[in-house]
Amino acid sequence: MxxxxxxxxxxxxxxxxxxxxxxxxxxxxxxxxxxxxxxxxxxxxxxxxxxxxxxxxxxxxxxxxxxxxxxxxxxxxxNPDGGRLVGIDVAETYVHVEVFDPALTVLASVEEELHPEENRPEQVVRHIVSSFEAANVDPARVLGVGISVPGQVDTDGGVSVFAPNWNWHDVPLRTLLAGELNLPLYLDNPLRACLVAELWFGAGRGRQDVVVVNLGTGVGAGLAFGGELYRGATNSAGEWGHTTLVVDGRLCHCGSRGCVETYVGAPGIMQNLRDMAPTSPMLHPDDQTATIAALARGVAGGDPVAVKVVTETARYLGVAVADLINLVNPEVIVLSSWVAAQLGGPLLAEVRAVVDRHALRRPRAATDITLSALAGNPVSLGAATFALKRYLSALRTPLRS
Amino acid sequence: MxxxxxxxxxxxxxxxxxxxxxxxxxxxxxxxxxxxxxxxxxxxxxxxxxxxxxxxxxxxxxxxxxxxxxxxxxxxxxNPDGGRLVGIDVAETYVHVEVFDPALTVLASVEEELHPEENRPEQVVRHIVSSFEAANVDPARVLGVGISVPGQVDTDGGVSVFAPNWNWHDVPLRTLLAGELNLPLYLDNPLRACLVAELWFGAGRGRQDVVVVNLGTGVGAGLAFGGELYRGATNSAGEWGHTTLVVDGRLCHCGSRGCVETYVGAPGIMQNLRDMAPTSPMLHPDDQTATIAALARGVAGGDPVAVKVVTETARYLGVAVADLINLVNPEVIVLSSWVAAQLGGPLLAEVRAVVDRHALRRPRAATDITLSALAGNPVSLGAATFALKRYLSALRTPLRS
CATH class of the missing domain: 1.10.10.10 (Winged helix-like DNA-binding domain superfamily/Winged helix DNA-binding domain)
Structure with missing residues (x-):
């Protein structure tokens, strides 16, 4: 290039x-x-x-x-006093704001719940603005704000191109926010934010070929090749959640069938539980967060249904992770985001066992599969690093003449 | 880096x-x-x-x-007289040798059939040597020989690490050949050779993010990111043939189940035909080449069984190609190798229709899906470019002091 x-x-x-x-x-x-x-x-x-x-x-x-x-x-x-960076993680179930110093150390952290139905652009914008305000940072000191929203994003245009879980198409989010937050805004998605967080501070440090698997309501994969974030031709690389695991399988809101996401995203895991035990008290039909938390407690307490749901979920997730190993041959695959954090060790152990049966031996041996060890919210962290990068790119060059 | x-x-x-x-x-x-x-x-x-x-x-x-x-x-x-490069495509059903000038123009071409059972290392070595000799090139003028063998290859060691269709494990092919061909030998696989051929001379020219899908006995994908061949951590990136299309599907010789290859590789297509019409005269049970050729003639002549087999094959291939679009977001996907060449236009049309239903809209719109338009054998061409690169890398630097 x-x-x-x-x-x-x-x-x-x-x-x-x-x-x-x-x-x-x-x-x-x-x-x-x-x-x-x-x-x-x-x-x-x-x-x-x-x-x-x-x-x-x-x-x-x-x-x-x-x-x-x-x-x-x-x-x-x-310089810890050298300005502030803000990273905002807008997920299907919450808005999480973190304020950082230039060393990307967290100074403040605010989270507001978002009801999955509360997903019209103006509702989401209102939550972004109110949680930013609650974080109580002096706007004059802010070098930039990175905002991560689910789905496909046009970074240059500041547009949410397609957010399947909200059925958003071409929402001009930066324009909608500009009146409220008069600061340099940088839009990207959680796949890329988590990838960059792991590459700077996590399991991706010093590595060239890295995959960060994001397990939340939606699922996807951030990709780094040669030590650099890979975006693809239209900034939508990594839509691994919408690769097919079962031809003619479960219907996905992307319009296709049998997508990885329908088996291992939070709603997919709820479906796995429903298929197995439709009347389980762990099932909170309208609350993904509560259901996944109940499953996590169930597994910790040895509840056989919870254990079986994790095993069944890992049966799909392990195959899909093995696919990444065979296709991409990375050095490390990091399981990240809130579902991975909740189900943690038990899910990881099952996934590794399934991968061992499905991946080719040599690339499997070269790949660490690990849980994210980053403290705090990796999406906010990654979004703030994007804002820092954008700030440095926008300066005139050279600065000294 | x-x-x-x-x-x-x-x-x-x-x-x-x-x-x-x-x-x-x-x-x-x-x-x-x-x-x-x-x-x-x-x-x-x-x-x-x-x-x-x-x-x-x-x-x-x-x-x-x-x-x-x-x-x-x-x-x-x-300089058309500036030495010779040799590219050897060792496939499951043939050995194809081409001799090139430094502009990568073909000067001579030789092909020997290889029976699928004739796959012990010494048998394959004998065919490589005899077809090289039949190509009648003066060894003193040869700058390098690139050899492509199916499966995973340790390029630096000159070892065929794993060739599933032959059940080869860690065959030291360069050492076995060294006594017979006393020339600089460079080993790689057809995925990478085809990718490089398309990147230099085909649909990948001037493009950054390119996938070349290889459809032969085995199937796989060569990947280029940022205009450069991507190898992964252990030179085995692109084993897309061994990603899962159907959880618990057809048994694959890699040990897993439901791999893409078992539905769209030549033996997979034969199975599709067998499932549909077990007594079809197009089916040559021991001859992939003849079966695929018969299917191609059948489709051209409007034979309904042949048409149905191509549609069924495309139903799987299209989903697997859509997966590549969603995950990798490339500018172009090229269908290459002998099965793609034989089934050609009809297969391409069906594949595009299936991709349209399964891929995400924006990355789909950004991806050309096309048949390889390279004349001659792209694997030999790519193998020869590897040999040229290796020749230039091995020279002392700088040449002029």
Whole structure:
């Protein structure tokens, strides 16, 4: 792919910041020399980009490091006061807002419930605005707001192209929000947000080929190839929830039949329970969250119906994960989002067993299958990293003339 | 991904040659200025790399071009006498050898039949050697030999890791061949070879995200992301033939059930015919090639059983192609290999109709689905391009000191 020198400069600027941010949890400060070594940039380029990020107030000088008899090396670190980033996870059942410093450390967190029926664009917009306000961040300090909505998104246009669970078609969400939130808004979806969160801070760190499987009301897969988020031709790669597991199987709201989502999304799991035990007290017909929570408690307590539902769900999920291994041959597959968090270990164990029977041996041996170990909400985290990237891309280049 | 300056130089050397080779069929000659413009390299770098390729005898100077009043620009072109490349397609039913000049123009072509039972490593090696000899190329002029074998391949080790249709496990094919063919040998598989052939010369030219679906005895998908072949963590990406279309469906020799291959590979199509018309005269129980050819003639002649078999096959193939669109969101999906060539237009029309019902609308609209339009054998062509790339990578860098 051809790139202009501006593209390369913006990418390098972001890469330097990403490198320093990703160092959080380890040493919190780093020298220009170390950045150059770790990113493959020349020391002059690394120093120049660090200078830009200092000018922007995203970095601060924090002291010196001995260098084995040489001159002490200046250390820089992320400036925790260098502006705020906001990540908003709009899901079918809640709106979750998190406020971050430039190191992507969470400073505040707000969640509002969303009833699955409360899904007209103006209703969703109202919840986004009210939860943003509840998070109580000074708008003047906000560098950008990343918003994740389910389904297919036109990122450049700020449009929700298709959200099957809400039956949204071409909803101009950024325009609808612009009057209420007069800030740089960046729209994407949870598949991509979770992928980026894992790539920066989770099981995807330092890996090239990564799949993050999102298990919520809808299901899908975020994909990274060569260490970079993969979007596909029209930013809709990863609609694994709408790949077919059973030809002529369960009807899906996408219009097709037998989609992965109809067996392993929260409503699909409720259907698995209903098929097995239609009168189970774990079944809350109008409440996915309560049903999945009841199943999780049931499994923990050894309830045979709950165990059987997880096994049945894993029978489908394991086959669909094996498909990802055979097709994509990734280094790691991360199970993420609220259904994965709730059903956790027991689901993972069953999935691994099914995958072992269905995936080709060699790629299977090369793939870790793991639960997301990220604390907090990975979608908000990923959405905030998109906002940070967008902020850096929109600056003029070079900053110093 | 971090790359050394040697990696970058080798990649650029290859990119320049690729650019000139891919210009075949259009203007056959190109200036250094044009190469710089088209590849994004500086003129100095492009000129330096052209110099290397001239020294190697892969390019020749072919005259001058007016440049609107400026100095006339020297033109270079591929040297048709600059060595030979050999591409060998080892399939379940034949061995096909092609000899190419450095512009990847076919100079000679030889095919030997391989009986499906004739699949012990020493039998296959014997056929590779005898068909290479029949192609009558002077070994002293051969820059490299690319060999494609079905299944999963360890390219660096030259080992066939797993060929399910032959039940091969870890066959050290390059070592077995080395005594007979004392030439640089490069092993890969037909998925990757076809992908590269389409990317250089076919429907993938100038495109970023490309899927080449291989329909033969086995089936699979070659993948390109960002204009480059994607291999995955262990060089086994693209085993789409072993993704599940029907949970608990037909038994597959990979050990799993309901794999795509069991419905749309040549033996799967034979099974579709057998299920529908067990005594059909089109069915040649021990001969896939003859059965598929009979079906193709039947469809052309309007035979209702043949038409029904193609419709039934497309019902599965279309769903599996829709899965690729939803997951990968490519710009183009090319149907390639001998089964696609035989069943051609009628299969394509049915597949498109099924995809329209199963794929998500937006990515569907962004994907061309097409038959391979490459003349000759795309696997041999792709294998020869691998050999060319390997030849260029193995040279010392820089060539000129």
């Amino acid at each position: 051809r790139r202009t020198s501006r593209d390369i400069r913006v990418a390098n600027r972001f890469e330097v910041l990403r490198h320093i941010v990703a160092a959080r949890g380890e040493s919190r400060s780093v020298s220009r020399q170390q950045i150059a070594t770790d990113t493959g940039l020349s020391l002059a380029t690394a120093a120049n980009l660090v200078g830009e990020l200092l000018d922007l107030g995203l970095l601060v000088e924090v002291g010196y490091q001995d260098s084995n008899g040489g001159r002490p090396r200046a250390l820089v670190s992320i | 971090r790359r050394t300056s040697r990696d970058i130089r080798v990649a650029n050397r290859f990119e320049v040659l690729r650019h000139i080779v891919a210009a075949r069929g259009e203007s056959r000659s190109v200036s250094r200025q044009q190469i710089a413009t088209d590849t994004g390299l500086s003129l100095a770098t492009a000129a330096n790399l052209v110099g290397e390729l001239l020294d190697l005898g892969l390019l020749v100077e072919v005259g001058y071009q007016d440049s609107n009043g400026g100095r006339p620009r020297a033109l270079v072109s591929i």
